[in-house]
Amino acid sequence: QEKTEITITKQPSILYLPALVMQKQGLIEKSAAQDGVKNLKVNWRSFSSGGASTDALLSDNVEIVNSGLGNLLLLWDRTKGKVKGITTNSALPLELVSRDPKIKTLKDFGPRDKIAVPTVRVSTQAILLQMAAEKEFGKDNWSKLDANTVQLGHPDAAAMLANASGEISTHFAAPPFSYKELKTVPNAHVLLRSNDIIDGGLSQSTLFTTTKFAEANPKIIKAVLAASEEAIAFIKAHPDQAVDIYREISGDQTSAAELLDMLKQPGMMDFQMAPAGSMKFAEHMSKVGILKTKPAKWTDYFMPESAGLNGS
Amino acid sequence: MAYLLEVDAVTLRYKTPESIITATNKVSFNVNSGDRFVLLGPSGCGKSTLLKAVGGYLAPEEGEIRIKGKAVRKPGADRMMVFQEFDQLLPWKTVLENVMFPLLAARKMPRKEAQERARAYVEKVHLGQFADSYTHTLSGGMKQRVAIARGMSMEPDILLMDEPFAALDALTRRQMQDELLQLWEDTRFTVMFVTHSIAEAIRIGNRILLLSPHPGEVKAEVSDVESVADDAAAAAELEQEIHGLLFDPQGAHTE
Amino acid sequence: MAYLLEVDAVTLRYKTPESIITATNKVSFNVNSGDRFVLLGPSGCGKSTLLKAVGGYLAPEEGEIRIKGKAVRKPGADRMMVFQEFDQLLPWKTVLENVMFPLLAARKMPRKEAQERARAYVEKVHLGQFADSYTHTLSGGMKQRVAIARGMSMEPDILLMDEPFAALDALTRRQMQDELLQLWEDTRFTVMFVTHSIAEAIRIGNRILLLSPHPGEVKAEVSDVESVADDAAAAAELEQEIHGLLFDPQGAHTE
Amino acid sequence: MTRATITLKKDSADGDSARHVVVVRELPLIQKLWSDAFVRKTVIILLLALAWEIYGRLLDNPLLFPTLSDTIAAFIDRIGDGILVDRAWTSIKVLLIGYALGIILAAVITILAISTQIGTDFLEVMTAMFNPLPAIALLPLALIWFGLGTTSIVFVLLHSVVWVVALNTQSGFLAVSHTLRMVGRNYELTGLRYVAKILIPAAFPSILTGLKIGWAFAWRTLIAAELVFGVASGQGGLGWFIFENRNLLDIPAVFAGLLTVIIIGLIVENLVFRLIEKKTVRRWGMQG
């Protein structure tokens, strides 16, 4: 007996655009109905952070979480495999933006140059920075830039960057903040993009749930997969309509033209279901001790239903 | 054993972090129903404490206090108390409401009846004009009169009054004494009364208990006081005698 | 004009949200340096209010109060006040500290000297035994005695006392009166004194101001009171006379 | 001579007629206005507003701290499209529930505390333990017990209201004078009647302070809690509104949200609490 009502978390950001399309167009409901689950009701619930979504999942208040890849890995590790991914649906680039003209590469950071990341040590941005440092300074120096990081939410970091006299000159930003910073802050330039660190980019928006739920509700899992595919196809085919959906649901007042322009930037249309760069990411996480068990392959932490994706 | 109130070798003590203070030491006396019993003694000798113990606010360290043969354990509306302090009125109630309050709370009479009765007693203490004033706008003497009206309006079995008239001028005091005696004539309740004025004790009481200074012990008891009531000369003589007993060193037997 | 204190057609009013209460109406009198000036009048006639106005706590609605020719604007340590209320002691200080407090705060004498003087006055009011007690452990009369000691120990130019002896028994009262008179002999300060007892007024005062009931107006003034001090019969006669003036309807001129 | 002189005074015999002549001293207009609390407060608020505007302009960093005029523009805009009113209303509803429940719970705890020794100890232990705990500590329990709905937020609000109100109420109760307590017990008031008829009115100034602080902290907590519990489509409160607009870098809208909180605070303080104060403690002479 499959559930007839589920709740999925979402976060208000362009990274999660496919979910917004699924919500707007009722794609999960549609796919489930085709599969014989009639009258499936899908609630979408916004959370301010991945941590809050995780708690909601653990307390059985939501069925599926749409959050970052790092969150999935951590939860998979801590629950000893009882939480697994269904699919990812975006791999947009994260960009290290600096407004300090003196800083052109990672080597140029002095001890006083601060880099804003959403959460020090554990956020995707912080880990990417470590991986980049490892590449740049050698295997044992992956934590070399940790001392430069400070924790600041994206909006605050963006505001600080705009403040020419502020102490933050560099921000590891996600879209749309990186886009806005590059457009408005004098001297803003990209030092590094996630695709430079992990070849082929790194998945952002990931849908995951408990294996218990997945086993009891295989049709819903399938429906989610099908809906993701359809949503991504829709975005690629009709970016203008997708942007309208984003503006409507998120309440973002940015003009459609500007948003479309943002989507035209390199890598910004990388909405894809196949997990990208997840194993490299997971390996680093286990190396620095965040993950206690090291996955052998990406399918360890994704559902069997997703094994057909061309992941990495 | 028809005593209404028996105070039996009662010792009352206060414990403070610094020390233990004995307020009264083995005080014994009995009050009959209908007595107007006056406690007389120097400042600090334990009169208020004794009254509070009878009121049930303070448990004796030794001895026992019994009312109608039953030990006093807690306060009750059968013993209405008029305190010495000015802050015994409820500041959130007007004069009239203050007087009505126990009538409604403890005697549980209908509101209308309580109001009528309260107004009558407020008039008796000459505060009709201030019936609707809040108590913080009253003078010291006016506050005490409200408390007196409140105590009397309950027409309780036992009325315990702690220097109720101390803040009143001679005339008002006289009038209040008359009201009290009139009420006693009407309802024959029992009253225990603390005062500093020997003349007042003679005027009001039929029995007077004299206490020695700190810690209070019974020094003497005067009974049949009403026999001098109509005889000014005898009253003056008795006043002298009591004064001597209370205050002259040779009259005191413990020093 | 050599008057120490001039009260010139002073009207005092309280404003409450409900109404305006006139406490005294156009009261005038003068006090000479060294006077022992007594205010006498029925409860609620505005004696405390008048004293507070002289103390500088209350501005007259009409008229003016002047000390040494200068209008009173605010309270000052030249006019020590002994209030009618029991809560005038500082509960966070012991008896001795309470008496020392104004000596240190307003007279600014060295601590040691203040302590000595305070102890002497605490002894004078018979509270030596309780010098280190906190005030909440005192009886009503004992609290008032601490306040009296505090007021007298300041040995101020003007001492304003509001029924200071009302809570005291006859003997203690007598002793306190003697202390006050003795202090006056020694330092010849000026004292303004509210009392309800006509006998006390005659004993203490050299001049007595009689006030009519609410709102207070000056009814009469008695001067040369000390002339009857040593003559019990004359004192009793004066007492009768004042009683008549105050309370007999025909003696009152406004009703 | 053993004769005192008695002088009768006649000079005020004009009696009643003169008694009621109240000389009202006319104050100059400015002073009269100034003596009105409402006017003074308005001036203070205007000065603060001016300071905001000037500082905002000088700072010239609209992403961090917008000017008042921008904020007001956003405010009017969002009031116009109904969103702000909607969000504020959503928050206020939850807030009132949590606040009311908090007060009730505080009352229960305080009554237990005042009537039994173990109750006192319980209150003391609980406030010492739980009051310093951030809401984050309660979230897991709230999620397990009440899920994601309003109930959870109410639960967290409870936590921020109850200890404050209980502590202030208890300290007020403890400070009630011995005499008043004795008066209450004299009339055989016990239990709830004693609390309701003696302790609460006598401790009212303290209770009122507790209520004011509880109100303020309920707001603070609500705004933080709304972020954690998230929202189902389009129904968030002011906290979510602020968060959302921050994410969109629409900072004037963020400050419009905060301005709404400020305005509600001013209204509640000056209408509700002030009125209560005027009708109670001021009237009873319990407040200088």
Next chain:
Amino acid sequence: MTRATITLKKDSADGDSARHVVVVRELPLIQKLWSDAFVRKTVIILLLALAWEIYGRLLDNPLLFPTLSDTIAAFIDRIGDGILVDRAWTSIKVLLIGYALGIILAAVITILAISTQIGTDFLEVMTAMFNPLPAIALLPLALIWFGLGTTSIVFVLLHSVVWVVALNTQSGFLAVSHTLRMVGRNYELTGLRYVAKILIPAAFPSILTGLKIGWAFAWRTLIAAELVFGVASGQGGLGWFIFENRNLLDIPAVFAGLLTVIIIGLIVENLVFRLIEKKTVRRWGMQG
């Protein structure tokens, strides 16, 4: 017969010797233990601990709500490697600074409020406006003025302490009896001396309550603020410790952090505040 009867009583003439015989009624041991607040509180705490353990086991959801034993294991572990002590110490240092500054500022504001009309209005307007504002509202200003770091946290702490303490102090001041005020003014105490020698001791119960609540809210705010302002890695306080471990889903460590807060709360309440209370308001008979 116009003669009253006078009966002299001799029966208590044994005098002084008898006066000081104090009959101490021996209580049974259990009752004696129970009458000790410390014992009673310990029992309450143990019961709460037991409830936690049992509920934690029943719930069996260690990623949301660990058992007490897991928490204690984590606690001991983190105490052992020195991290928890370190983090707690960092927090306490910041907390004490913020708390102290908050109290000083509250004192200044309250003194202004009590001595001038405009000061009163100012305090009322400010508390009504700022007290309900969440710390998030101060963040931009803190960032601009103080940047990232301890100073900003102290600034936010100030905000959570100052209004609470000021409100309680002011309401305490307002409730000081007229007589005591008059006494103070009689001795020509004015300004600060008046406040220090009359108002503060007379309003001490209220002030103490304000200090208690302020302390608790300072903790709450500190923990929240450390999350927002973060830290340059590795130097955070307890809030950071909790946040970090939450991010790592090391929930027993999170609760170990919260347990530390609880323990500190209990210590401060029972040692510091209790002692102050005992030496002041209890001793002075200002608290029932």
